[in-house]
Amino acid sequence: MRVAFCTDLEKSVLVSNFEKRGWIQVGPDEDWNFYWAGTITCRNIFSVDSGYRMNDFQAINHFPNHYELTRKDLLIKNIKRYRKELEREGSPLAERSETGRYLHLDFVPITFILPADYNMFVEEYRKSPLSTWIMKPCGKSQGAGIFLINRLSKLKKWSRESKTPFNPAIAKESYVISRYIDNPLLIGGKKFDLRLYVLVTSFRPLKAYLFKLGFCRFCTVKYDAAVQELDNMFAHLTNVSVQRHGGEYNSMHGGKLSVQNLRLYLESTRGKSVTERLFANISWLIVHSLRAVASVMASDRHCFECYGYDIIIDSKLKPWLIEVNASPSLTSTTVSDRILKYKLISNILSIVLPPDGMPDVRWNKTPSAEALGNFELLLDEDLAAQDDAGPSSSSSHGSARYGRPSNRQIIRKSGWQVAVRVVSTRKRGNLVLRCVTPEATRTSDVSRYCSSFFVLWQRKS
Amino acid sequence: MDDLKDKSIHLTAQMISEEIRQMPMYRGFYNEVQKLVSSSCVSNSNFRPSLLNAMRQTGLEVELRNTVFHWLRAHPGPQGRSSSAAVIGSKEPILFLKKAQAQWEKRIQKSLTSMCTELNQVLSKCRAGSDKDEMTEKWTELSTYDIDLSQYRPVYAPKDFLDVLLWIRSPNHRSLDGEGSWDFSQIPLKVKTLSELKSLFQEIARGEPLLGVNPNMPAQNNLYQNLEAERIALGEKVIAGNHAPVAQEFLKRGCPKCLRGKIWAQVLGSQVKEEHVQHFEELKLFVLQYDMIVDKLLIKDVQLTASNDDQYFVFEDVLYQIMLCFSRDTEVLKIFNNSSSTPVTGLLKGKNPSFENSIVFPPSGVIPFHGFSMYATPFCYMYDEPINLYFTFRAFYMRYCFRLHEVSSHEQGILSLCLLFERMLQRHEPTLWTHFKQINIQPVKVVFKWLMRGFSGHLPPDQLLDLWDVVLGYDSLEIFPILAVAILSFRKENILDVDTLQNIEAVLADLSSLSVVALLQLSLMKDSI
Structure with missing residues (x-):
């Protein structure tokens, strides 16, 4: 059976991806399996008044109340609440410094x-x-x-x-x-922010993926924190939609530098460990912003959503979450931008759809390692729970394969191999920070995941 | 025989010690030695051994060794050059190549002169006060330095230079029915065969684990988590040792990103010292003092290339500084000691044309062409400080890049690299070679811009730096043609499907998905025929 798709956005990166899969386009009133909808359409479909009931073979690209994460005021509200809850529970995550700042959850200005x-x-x-x-x-x-x-x-x-x-x-x-953030990290004297894409296929349990091909958006004008320059928005705002109107906008590169190149620059000029810490902190920030809204989000099984995370890095290489977008732009400003967005959509489709390609709410939403493409797993609470249940299942031959068995175990799980490492440097009191990642086919991926993702805290009894 | 050898070593040593006395580092070095002599570590009774020992301990010995290493590299002995060159005492032994280079230089000079006339400009003049003020103020953001460059065109592009190369005819070659106009085979230069290349690039050809192939492969020593961790630990030791030849050796198996800046500076002897800071400051003053036509050409070149490139646009401002200072740097003239070219000269205003009245233009002797700034762009990823960037770039240019835009018979020269490319393609990819022949496209046309720019701007920066690690590690540009052939053979199926130059270029336009070191290893590990 062919998938019938419907879209509110006639973007070529979308339509060409759908057509490549042999899908057929239908109108919103016909029977569709896959809807790439605007946020308003999505809200209407889920509203009680519409009387629309989705069947098992349908998928849609927004959660009905995504604004809990993507509206600036609600995001802040949710994060504040999340911290308070953790604090009430006595969770060490909510630990504060003497001046009252959260030690681990201080990622929004x-x-x-x-x-x-x-x-x-x-x-x-x-x-x-x-x-x-x-x-x-x-x-x-x-x-x-x-x-x-x-x-x-x-x-x-x-x-x-x-x-x-x-x-x-x-x-x-x-x-x-x-x-x-008046001390942003500057490259070539210019300010930039990061645009990262995060795919969430479920909030309860939380399943989130990070797209590896993000980019930095640069201001066209040299950054100047001086007071008289406060009104020059071209030096302060990195939004392409703002920068485009500046006289200096270059349509060949659109002010976009890939995250790989940012990494190369930082590793070369600042060192490897600080760069790795930065990227680990970025993942940390994303995971906790999602956990902050997980309890209030309507986690409908038909839904998935790709968020555009805007992050600013300060001169001390600390990442700050600025905002989250529910409908990151799919307009391509340059050739490489087009390639990137095409891959983004293609990878999203292969993660959110079961192996046979037809949306199905009964599927456990656990894609194979190959299906991830350029995404990497940030957190899958299903896998984490399995892992909690049986750390004894660690196979000794796996650990031997990756060396240093003392701080890493490989756990094989249904269809997944999960690499787990206890990161001893992050030990705090009776807590051990563990890292749960999918094991990929190559050794390279495992050690990369291991070094950059700390996603699960576990209380040692 | 042994006597003779002893004597020649003695002579070389004498010559080097004289040379060192002329070097800018000498004063500081001598002062340090004097301080050491007067310190308590050196005893009067046991002067020589105690001094040598003290020099070893303070690192002065290593500094001296490195100086000798860099001097020897910059002054190839008779064995480095073909013997005939030494005999004739000329920089280029092959006459028709010498002529071709001279003609090419004349053309460049002519087009520069006509550009001056056309635009009513002089080669060089004092910078007007207002202009100087503006430039001083905008030194760190020269992208906002607003001058009208719409009339300026690059003096030449790689394509023009390739045409010159393709027109070179060996007088000893008799063409059989148009043969020889299609490729370089008629030019009598010796280039290495695959098996010779394999023994040069031994570590790669032997299939040793290379960082550029996969940093996460297991380390040889179990102590380390992976190859990268092992290389970093080793590299830190190399840096601490501060020994240039060791650093060069280290590069052969790939350099971790976080150490590359330091290692390269060691290999090239471009660590920034006090005298460099002063020198760079002077260069800046010269830029502000004089208004030269090359300034416009350089600014235009950065605008046309790096500013439009999504890998390098962020470094636009620093590139202007680097390129402008480079044009003023008379140290660069040293390349003409072992290059086939001679710098363009200009005549002093109001003087009679004679040798005494002509001066080298620009002060560095290098006329930029379209894409020249791409030689400097990769260094932007390695250094935060313009001064560090400058001196390593300059050293790299003076050792390698200048050979990529001159006609010479040198084995590292662009002509030999083109020839090597053709030989390898013909011998190891006969299907492709025949295909090119059938559609009547010279294969070198497809890869020339890669070779001439050392792939800069054509590969993603991380891959490019891996490639240049190999250049520095083996002190050879021959890796460029090897990579060019490897890429063509990697994309063979797609190339065989198309039959126009435009379509072939389209097939090869995007090299962003290639893993350079893996490709190199693949082609060097192939069984030789």
């Missing part, structure tokens, strides 16, 4: 929601006056409505001008205000 948290913001602001903050409207994207402020008076002026007095009852649009 301090953020408040305006107008609701105005007083809290003022309190924080007074702790370090003259610091720079960035205002973003919660509901907008692509850099619209964003500005920087470094004085309270400017914020007050803005509130008068925008005629939305700080009265939560009347205010239509809410904003988030975040501490601006």
Whole structure:
């Protein structure tokens, strides 16, 4: 049986991928198996009013309430709640420093929601006056409505001008205000952010994959933290949609540098261990942002979603999560961009679909190592749980194969081989940080996974 | 016989010690030795052994050894050159090649002169005050230095140079019905055979584990997690030892990314010292002082190449600094001691044409061509500081790249590399060779830009640096034609499917998926016929 697909977006990277698989296109009112929908369509399909009931052989590319993760204000709310919950449980993950900062979960810049948290913001602001903050409207994207402020008076002026007095009852649009990362890592004197693609096929249990071919988006103008330059958005915002309007925009490369090249540069100029730590911290950040929303997300089995993560790295090589997009752009700005996005879609399809290619909610959503393509597994709680159940199943011959048996065991599991390493350097109190990754066909993949992914904390009894 | 050898060693030693006294490092070195002599580690009664011992312990001995190593590399003895060259005392022993190079230089000079006339420019003049101020202010962001370059064109492109090479005719060759116009086979240069190449690139050909093939393969020593960890540990020892020949040897099996900057600087003797800082500062002053036509050509070249390249655009600003300083660097003139070319000269204003009144232009003697800045781009990934980048790039250029844009019979010269490429393709890929012959496309046309740029801009930077590790490790550019053949043979099926130059170029346009070192190993491990 051929898969019938439907799409709201007539992007060539999508349609060419579908057609390559021999799928046939149908309208949204016909019987479809696979829908690449806009977020609104998706919400409508799931709304009670629509009366639409999906059957077992359908898949759709959004979770109905993805905004828990992708709206700037809700993301912050969820992360704050997640930290508090962990703290209540006494989880060591929520450990704080003497100054009250979270040691392991401090991956978003301090953020408040305006107008609701105005007083809290003022309190924080007074702790370090003259610091720079960035205002973003919660509901907008692509850099619209964003500005920087470094004085309270400017914020007050803005509130008068925008005629939305700080009265939560009347205010239509809410904003988030975040501490601006004013010491970003610069390459060639220019600021950039990372765009990484993360695929989630289930929130409960959490199953997430990271696309290895992300890229850095560079500003066209040299970065200057000086106050008088605060209004030059071309030096501050990395969004392609913003940069495109700058006179310096180059359509041959679109200001995009691949993550592999970033890695090469950092390893060569800063060293291997700090670079590896940076990328491990990025994975850490992604996993915990997802765990923060996992409990509130409607984890419908028909759904999967590919998120665009925007991350800024500061000059100390610490990654900061800026925001998450539910519909990362599939428009290709350059040739290599097109190749990348084509691969992205192709790899997504092979992960979210069962081996026979037809969507099926009864499938356990455990793709084979080959199906991952350019994705790597960040976390699969199913596999992690299996692993917890039987660490004794570690096979000795596996560990011998990869050397250093003392801190690594290979566990074979139904269809999966899971490489597990106890990372002793991350030991804290009675806790051991373990890393769970799929074992790939090559040794290379295993040790790479092992060195970069710490995804499961386990209490040692 | 032994006597003679002793004597020649003695003479060489004498010559080197005289040379060293002329070097910029000498003063600092001498001061250090004097300090050492007056210290308590050197005793009067036991002067010589105690001094030598102290020099060994302070690392002065290693510094001296490295200096000798670099000097010897830069001054090939009679065995390095063909004997006839030594006899004639000329830089290029083969007359018709010498002529071809001279003609080519004349053409370059002519087109430079006509560009000056056309654009109403002089080769060099003092920079106007306002211009100087602007440039000083924008030194670290020269991409915003706004000058109109729309009228400027590169002096020549690789294609023009290839045409020159293809027109070279050996006077001893009698053409049989058009034969000899299609390839370089009529040029009587000796190039290595596959088995000779195998013995040169021994470690690769023997199938030893190479870092570039797979950094995660098991280490030879069980102590290490994988090959990369083992190489890093070893490389750190090499760096601590600071011994140039050892560092060179280390590169043969591939260099970990995190150590490459240091290792390369050791091999090339380009570690930045105080005198380098001063020198670089001077070069910058010269750039600000004089307004030269090469400045525009260089800026234009960066704009045309690196600025549009998704691997290198972020380094645009630093590249301008590097290229401009390079053009002012008279140290680069040393390449003309062992190159077949001579620099272009310009006449001082208002003076009679005579030898005394002409000066080398530009000060470095190197006229940039389209893509010249690609020789420097890979170094941007290795060094954060422009000064480190500059000196390693300069050393690499002066050892290797200059041979890629001159006509010479040198075995590392572009002509020999082209010939080597053709011989290998013909001998080891006869199907492809015949295919090219049938569709009447000279195979060298397809790969020439790779060879001339040393693959820079054609391979992803990590792969390119792996390739240049091999160049430095074996001190040879012959790896370029080997790779060119390996790529053609890897894409053989697709090439055989098409029959126009355009389509072949399309097949070979994207090399981003290749694993360079693996391909090299594959082709060098092939059984020789």
